[in-house]
Amino acid sequence: MDTKFVSLPCNKGKIMPWFKRIKDGILTSTDEKKEVPEGIWNKCPSCKKAITTRDLEDNNFVCPEDGYHFRIGSKQYFNILFDDGIFTELDKDLKAADPLKFIDKKPYTSRLQEAWQTTELNDALRSATGKMNGIDIVIACMDFSFIGGSMGSVVGEKIARAIDYARIHQFPLIIISKSGGARMMEAALSLMQMAKTSAKLALLDQAGVPFISLLTDPTTGGVTASFAMLGDFNVAEPGALIGFAGPRVIKETIGKDLPKGFQSAEFLVEHGFVDFIVNRKEMKEKFTHLLGMLQEGTKAKKKTA
């Protein structure tokens, strides 16, 4: 079929502008700029409704329409859980090395460079101490945006040190998991972080310091098979994917589609591996109550002793 292009008459220079810029240049000063710009729309991946970033932030990144929990990072979790968002970061200068000089399609060092630049994070986990409704706590939180929240030497070491800090100060520990698993580019070194974090948790367990493991979307692989499943309390966000083998691997192995809701937080509660599911908006209060009840017990014990 022939396509004919029809040229339309164009009144160049005579079109009325729809909007007129009265003053030249951008007038907002840097100080006035908000961290999260208002008026930017987010689409809820679940209900497809549009929400402003500001509304989303006010709602702890939970969709006001259907309760979908957006994936967030350590910055947002620290803001949600620490009183007034105040905390002291621990071991923040730890950075990944490349001991194996690992190269796949590109060198590990370039992947790291890229991640450092785009995320402004040092690695896939940040740990901090501060107060949660007045209770001294330690929180270690993974960042999925940094190489898929993968656990290499830095993540393992920071978790180990956070556990030690919690044990020495007798502060309750919260670890927030969000990870694709071990970091392949550090090979067996990554694998051994599973043993290291679990051994440290064994010492914390002996010391009787409470440990809440918060499982968020997604928590899989070596993280699930180590510290994430070792909480005194395993708690999950609604709808989070939690598993050892990833859904794709299982699907390939069994050769058929997975049942609906398989490996969801709700599925794990049903099978006895998660204590309860918590909505992000109620998280801080619920954790505070839980830890408060434990602290009460400790105080009573001390009094009788």
Place this chain on the structure above:
Amino acid sequence: MHVLDFEKPVKDLEKQIEKARELAESDFSGLQEKTVKDLEDTLDKLKKELYSHLTGWQKVQLSRHPDRPYAEDYINNISENFIELHGDRNIGDDKAMIGGFGSIDGQTVMFIGQQKGRNTKQRQYRNFGMANPEGYRKALRLMKLAEKFNKPIITLIDTPGASPGLEAEERGQGEAIARNLREMSLLKVPVVCIIIGEGASGGALGIGVGDKVLMMEYTWYSVISPESCSSILWRSWDYKEAAAEALQLTSDKMLQQGLIDGIIKEPLGGAHNDPAKTFKNIKAEIKKQLKDLLLMSPEERIIARVDKFSNMGVYAE
């Protein structure tokens, strides 16, 4: 005997020598004994050359050699009166994970190991050495039993990974492995872990937290198999050789990284070429390690064990 691609020149030469020897023994050929001897020298050189320059991938192939001794073979050949114990007291008996008490020259030990099968039927029965959560829970039950009766634990690791499947997830594969890592850290009895074939990821580590972790010479131990690594990072199954090199998963590389405590030498060409010698080597090594470990107090062993794993990791600060 199954022949790996890279071993063909050796196997061909072995066949030639056999024929030459037959000829030399018959009166009618002019073939000299010396010719046979020369061929044997060539073979010896060829073998030494080949097996001292194996690539990572070739060692992975050797670790999976279908004629290699499996956990049961080691247990039966280095101990007496092995009594196998079954079940996790919860859901069932995992055939991919075996265990029980045995005696090594008078010292009772608890053996635990992944078991592979030799033919199709056995392989299915053993689930290819891929344990389910109940396998890890059975292993932990037996470890606690050993602790109760103050007997050392020997684990024999040989797995392509923990089983990935619907049931494994439903029954908490991650939790089962995680619990073993935590509980093994504080076991009061000596724990010696030996990688006898494949040491794939969490499935291997799930019985791998020990005072001494040793690798047989031609085995591998890493966070992922070279094939899966190739598929994920290269997005193709064709880079397994490159992945095997990049992962540095062989015994020598693992020792260099300080992630294992020692290597048990294998006969030239691998454990299956001389099983008797292999069993002798591994038995001697186990006895030596246990002797040293039994000199320490439980507290000393636990502190050293936790410290050892705590020091693993390379980072900049």
